[in-house]
Amino acid sequence: MNTPLIQLENISKRFGNLDVLKGINLSIYQGEILVIIGKSGTGKSVLLKHIIGLVQPDSGRIYIQGELLEELPSAKIKSYQKLLSYMFQENALFDYMTIYDNIALPLIENPDVIPSRIREKVFILMERLGLRGIENKFPAQLSGGMRKRVALARALITDPKLVLFDEPTTGLDPVRKRKVHEMITEYKEHFGFTAVIVSHDIPNIFNIAQRIAMLKDGGILFEGTKEDVFKSHGKILNDFEMGKEI
Amino acid sequence: MDKRKIEFYVGLFVIIGVLCAGYLFIVLGEINLFGQKRYPLHAYFASVSGLKANARIEMSGVEIGIVSDISIDKERLMAKVSLRINNDIELTDDSIASIRTSGIIGQKFINISSGGSDTFLKPGDEIEQTESSLDIEALIREYIFSTDSN
Amino acid sequence: MAVMQIKFIDKIGEGTINKIESLGRIALFFAVGIIHIFIKPFQGKKILDQIVFIGSKSIFVIALTGFFTGMVLGLQGYYSLVRFGSEAALGSAVALTLIRELGPVLTAIMVAARAGSAMAAEIGVMRISEQIDALRTMHINPVRFLFTPRIVASIFSFPFLTALFNVVGIFGGYISGSVILGINQNVYMGTVIESVSIEDITGGFYKALAFSVVVTTICCYRGFYMHLKGEFGARGVSTATTNAVVQSCIFILIVDYAITFFLV
Numbered sequence: 001m002n003t004p005l006i007q008l009e010n011i012s013k014r015f016g017n018l019d020v021l022k023g024i025n026l027s028i029y030q031g032e033i034l035v036i037i038g039k040s041g042t043g044k045s046v047l048l049k050h051i052i053g054l055v056q057p058d059s060g061r062i063y064i065q066g067e068l069l070e071e072l073p074s075a076k077i078k079s080y081q082k083l084l085s086y087m088f089q090e091n092a093l094f095d096y097m098t099i100y101d102n103i104a105l106p107l108i109e110n111p112d113v114i115p116s117r118i119r120e121k122v123f124i125l126m127e128r129l130g131l132r133g134i135e136n137k138f139p140a141q142l143s144g145g146m147r148k149r150v151a152l153a154r155a156l157i158t159d160p161k162l163v164l165f166d167e168p169t170t171g172l173d174p175v176r177k178r179k180v181h182e183m184i185t186e187y188k189e190h191f192g193f194t195a196v197i198v199s200h201d202i203p204n205i206f207n208i209a210q211r212i213a214m215l216k217d218g219g220i221l222f223e224g225t226k227e228d229v230f231k232s233h234g235k236i237l238n239d240f241e242m243g244k245e246i
Numbered sequence: 247m248d249k250r251k252i253e254f255y256v257g258l259f260v261i262i263g264v265l266c267a268g269y270l271f272i273v274l275g276e277i278n279l280f281g282q283k284r285y286p287l288h289a290y291f292a293s294v295s296g297l298k299a300n301a302r303i304e305m306s307g308v309e310i311g312i313v314s315d316i317s318i319d320k321e322r323l324m325a326k327v328s329l330r331i332n333n334d335i336e337l338t339d340d341s342i343a344s345i346r347t348s349g350i351i352g353q354k355f356i357n358i359s360s361g362g363s364d365t366f367l368k369p370g371d372e373i374e375q376t377e378s379s380l381d382i383e384a385l386i387r388e389y390i391f392s393t394d395s396n
Numbered sequence: 397m398a399v400m401q402i403k404f405i406d407k408i409g410e411g412t413i414n415k416i417e418s419l420g421r422i423a424l425f426f427a428v429g430i431i432h433i434f435i436k437p438f439q440g441k442k443i444l445d446q447i448v449f450i451g452s453k454s455i456f457v458i459a460l461t462g463f464f465t466g467m468v469l470g471l472q473g474y475y476s477l478v479r480f481g482s483e484a485a486l487g488s489a490v491a492l493t494l495i496r497e498l499g500p501v502l503t504a505i506m507v508a509a510r511a512g513s514a515m516a517a518e519i520g521v522m523r524i525s526e527q528i529d530a531l532r533t534m535h536i537n538p539v540r541f542l543f544t545p546r547i548v549a550s551i552f553s554f555p556f557l558t559a560l561f562n563v564v565g566i567f568g569g570y571i572s573g574s575v576i577l578g579i580n581q582n583v584y585m586g587t588v589i590e591s592v593s594i595e596d597i598t599g600g601f602y603k604a605l606a607f608s609v610v611v612t613t614i615c616c617y618r619g620f621y622m623h624l625k626g627e628f629g630a631r632g633v634s635t636a637t638t639n640a641v642v643q644s645c646i647f648i649l650i651v652d653y654a655i656t657f658f659l660v
Contacts, residue, residue: 054529082535092530094522106534109541111437158534252444255452262455263556266563274491275594300593353590 003066005030005162005194011050011060013043020046022218023060028162033188033195035205037240038215044198045089047215048164051196052086085160089167091151093139100135103153110158122157129153129183145176152180156187165197169205177201181208202241214240284311284330285369289343293378294325294354297345302355303329310335313356329356329373337373338363344377354379421621425539426613429547432540439545446549450511454557461506462499462561466568469493473569474577483577487584488591490569491562495592495600499562501652504607507550507557508644512615515546516640519619520633528620543616547609554608555601562600599659606655610647615640 004027013021020043028034028051036044049055050062062069064080072080093102104122107113126132129149139147148168155163165184169177184195185208199205206212206226213223214236222233230237239245294316303311311331319326331337340361347354358373367373473489519542522528531538566588574581622636 049529052533054532078535084533086530086533088526088530090526092526094527106536109534109536154534249441252448255448256444259447259452259455259553259556262560263451263553266559267556269563270495270559270592270597271594274495274589274592275597 002029004028004063005065006051007063007066008047008050009061009063011047011057011062013046013050013055013058019218021050021057024218024220026213026220026223028194028196029211031188031192031194032210033184033197033208034211034213035209036196036198036213036215037200037202037205038221040200042215043218044215045166048086048166048196048198051162052084052164053081054086082158083161085155085158085163087151087155087163087165087168089170091139091147093147093151093154095139098136098138099131099142099150102139102150103131103157106154106158125153125157144171145173148172148176148180152183159191160193162194162196165195165199167198167200169199169201177204181205184208202237283333285333286314287329287331287337287367287369287371287373289327289329289373289376290319290322290324291327291343291345291376291378292324294327294345295379296347297327297354297356297379301353303331303358304355305335305358305360310358327356336366339365339367339371340375341367341373342375342377343373345379347379347382418624422613422617425543425617425620426609428537428539429543429613429616432537432544433548435540439540439548442541442545443548443552446545447553449514450507450546450549451553451557454507454510454553455560457506457510458503458557458561459564461502462494462564463568465498465502465561466490466494466565466570467572469498469565470569470572470577474573474579483579484583485587486569486573486579487566487587490573491566491588491592492596494562494565494569495596497652497656499565500558500600500603500607501648503558503561503604504554504611504648505645507554508611508615508641508648511550512611512644513637513641515612515615516619516622516637517633519616520622520636523620523622524629524633539620542620543612546616547612550608550612551605554604558600558604595659599655602659603652603655606651607648610651611644614644614647618643 006028008024008026011021011024011026012019024047026047036047038044046055050057064072069077094105097105100122101108103126104118107118107121108115123132126135129152131146131149131153134142134146139150142150148171152168155165168184169180172180181201181204184197187193188195197205197209209226211223211225212229214221214229214233221236222229224232297313297316299313299316301313302309303313311329313327314330315328317326317328318324327343329343337358338361340363342359342361344357344359345354346357469490470486473486473493474483477483477485477489519528522542528538528542531541570581570584573579574584618636618640619633622632625632625635625639627635
């Protein structure tokens with residue numbers, strides 16, 4: 001098998017007296033959609049934040065395309081981080097900015113982007129996500145589903161190579177959920193990005209997943225391709241979906 | 247807020263701010279913005295007690311300059327006062343510089359009374375005739391003792 | 397007993413280390429914010445926004461407090477001076493008190509209460525709603541994005557607001573001294589002009605500049621690092637805001653003493 005895009009090795013993290021992550025091993029492969037499932041409070045969001053560098057692990061190693069992160073020069077880490085994008089569970093949109101400014105923000109603040117191209121790019125993306133006509137509204141004036149899509153637009157505007165989704169469909173109706181899932185697959189096809197999705201939307205999320213990892217009590221319960229996981233851990237997945245303790 | 251509104255409010259704020267700061271500096275601080283040109287003179291006094299730098303220099307009650315510096319002359323062991331006199335005022339070489347007080351306990355200033363000579367002082371010259379500070383305490387003491395003896 | 401003593405010493409040590417840490421953190425926070433003033437691109441639009449918020453919108457409050465401060469100085473000064481028959485010196489008493497002390501200090505305290513509290517609360521809410529984390533995932537330096545425009549706007553606005561306070565205050569003193577209590581208006585303005593020297597005015601402006609840095613740094617820092625205080629959510633934001641304003645006021649007075657000590 002080829003080298004993973006990102007490999008986490010034995011990652012542990014404590015907050016105060018609480019062990020949030022206990023020796024996580026996880027690989028993310030180029031062009032794949034990895035779905036992380038598990039009960040709430042098992043450290044899924046913290047795991048995502050380790051990948052993008054918002055949280056530093058207490059111990060463990062992170063490899064980028066086979067190279068150890070801490071040995072890389074900082075310029076290289078920066079350029080690697082520029083390929084990442086993160087969609088927050090609570091959207092984390094800027095309340096005092098218009099929708100347009102929110103989506104355009106990563107481009108406006110990047111000195112390498114030519115200002116005249118920003119407008120066109122934002123409008124194309126808003127068109128694709130069905131957000132046209134609300135450019136001058138504020139996040140508080142939108143419905144929850146709309147806000148999710150704005151957050152998604154902001155995450156995608158920089159053409160990232162790896163997008164981390166923290167529960168992208170929570171709080172959406174079934175139709176919108178399917179739309180978001182379709183959009184992620186479509187975008188993956190279109191731009192060839194890699195996605196890591198933390199989701200509770202079982203079983204629908206499995207339709208777009210290629211690999212599945214399940215977290216339990218800060219550790220990985222199992223991880224593998226969708227087919228393998230279905231074959232060997234089908235019962236656990238079923239129980240989890242039915243709401244039974246696992 | 248749209249851009250023009252922001253610019254309007256910032257502009258309004260700057261105008262008010264600059265007007266107030268300008269008033270403080272120019273009217274109250276008496277900055278010489280328009281360059282009232284002055285030339286230097288100096289004078290020696292036996293005592294300048296109470297006189298401060300930036301004090302007024304008057305002639306017949308009209309301000310004609312400021313005291314720029316006060317120091318002690320180590321050779322003569324007298325107070326050396328540097329004066330800056332407005333360019334349009336010419337002083338004769340027999341002018342008298344005297345230290346006066348405005349009111350009984352007011353600020354000290356230098357009064358210059360002009361003489362009748364034909365030669366004028368050039369920049370950097372010395373005013374040779376001076377009268378030192380009036381020592382009010384000494385005057386009062388003198389007055390009390392003189393009445394006593396009578 | 398011995399165990400308790402060790403625990404006590406532990407606590408002291410831990411407290412000291414925490415204090416040193418937070419001192420270092422606020423110094424770094426300040427340094428990063430200042431350095432980013434000079435790193436392009438220049439954040440003109442955001443600075444203008446903040447000038448409107450810190451400066452323009454404070455005009456009314458500052459003018460009002462300045463006016464009444466001047467009025468009360470005129471009143472108090474008159475009744476103190478009239479006993480010595482030197483009520484003619486009222487103008488200089490009002491002007492010097494305002495320009496040297498009350499103008500810069502009260503302006504800074506009013507702006508800390510008005511704009512500083514808002515800074516702490518706004519940045520604090522951005523912290524709890526993960527907007528600061530979001531900035532980092534977008535490769536935007538949050539200190540540059542949030543703190544730099546605010547400190548530039550403050551450094552720009554404080555001296556002007558102080559000047560406004562002084563001028564309106566001197567006018568307020570004129571109203572209560574000349575118009576109400578009947579001191580000759582030429583005498584009032586005459587002593588104002590005569591007694592105020594350029595050093596008084598520049599000294600007041602140095603204070604305004606120092607206070608702008610103190611207020612903005614403390615308020616933004618409190619909001620930015622509100623999650624380190626052990627309180628979260630709405631409660632955490634309210635604690636951060638209260639601390640920001642109280643500490644701003646305390647440090648305004650301490651810094652005021654220090655500057656006065658060196659100016660006089």
